[in-house]
Amino acid sequence: MVKLTLIARVTDGLPLAEGLDDGRDLKDAEFYKQQVKALFKNLSRGHNDASRMSVETGPYVFHYIIEGRVCYLTMCDRAYPKKLAFQYLEELRNEFERANGSQIETAARPYAFVKFDTFIQKTKKLYQDTHTQRNIAKLNDELYEVHQIMTRNVQEVLGVGEQLDQVSQMSSHLSLESHKYANKARDLNRQALIRKWAPVAIVFGVVFVLFWLKNKIW
Numbered sequence: 200m201v202k203l204t205l206i207a208r209v210t211d212g213l214p215l216a217e218g219l220d221d222g223r224d225l226k227d228a229e230f231y232k233q234q235v236k237a238l239f240k241n242l243s244r245g246h247n248d249a250s251r252m253s254v255e256t257g258p259y260v261f262h263y264i265i266e267g268r269v270c271y272l273t274m275c276d277r278a279y280p281k282k283l284a285f286q287y288l289e290e291l292r293n294e295f296e297r298a299n300g301s302q303i304e305t306a307a308r309p310y311a312f313v314k315f316d317t318f319i320q321k322t323k324k325l326y327q328d329t330h331t332q333r334n335i336a337k338l339n340d341e342l343y344e345v346h347q348i349m350t351r352n353v354q355e356v357l358g359v360g361e362q363l364d365q366v367s368q369m370s371s372h373l374s375l376e377s378h379k380y381a382n383k384a385r386d387l388n389r390q391a392l393i394r395k396w397a398p399v400a401i402v403f404g405v406v407f408v409l410f411w412l413k414n415k416i417w
C-alpha cells in the first residue's frame with residue numbers, strides 16, 4: 200500500500216505538497232518523514248544523480264522521480280509493486296505540472312500547493328488495491344518498465360551525502376589552514392630577513408652619520 204506521498208523542489212528541498220492524511224495509521228510516521236526530508240536535502244545538494252530511484256528503509260521503500268526540478272516521492276510497503284508505485288508518481292507529476300508548473304520556481308513558503316492534497320488522495324485510492332482490473336492492466340503494461348531503476352539502502356544513500364559533506368568541510372578546513380600556514384610562513388620569512396639585515400643596516404647607518412658629521416665639521 201501507499202503510505203506517504205511528498206513533493207518537493209529539488210533546488211532547495213522546499214516541500215511543496217504532501218498527502219495530508221498520510222501516516223495517520225503508520226507507526227513511526229514522523230521518523231520516516233524525517234528520512235524523506237534528509238533525502239530531499241541530499242538531492243538539493245546534488246548528492247544523487249539518478250532521476251528515478253527506490254530506497255529501502257525498514258519494511259518500506261521510498262520511490263521517487265525527479266522531473267522539472269521537482270521530486271515526487273512515495274513510501275510503500277516492500278511488497279507493493281514497484282511498477283505501480285512509479286506509475287502513481289507519474290500521474291501526480293503530470294497533474295502537478297499542469298496545475299502548478301508556472302508557480303513552482305516562485306513558491307516561497309513550505310507547502311504552497313497544499314490544495315494538491317485533494318488530487319493526491321483521489322489518485323492514491325486508485326492505486327491502493329493492486330488486484331483491481333485497472334491496476335492489473337497497468338502491471339501488465341509492457342511499455343512501462345522499471346527494471347533498470349536502481350534500488351539502494353537508505354543508510355547508504357544518506358551516508359553518501361554525509362560523507363560528501365564531511366569531505367567538503369575537511370576540504371574547506373584544509374584550505375583555510377593552508378592559507379593560515381602560508382601567511383605565517385611569510386611573516387616568519389620577513390622576521391628572519393629583518394634579523395639578518397637589521398645589524399648591517401644599523402652599521403651602515405652609523406657609518407653614514409659619522410661620515411656626514413665629519414664633513415660638516417671639516
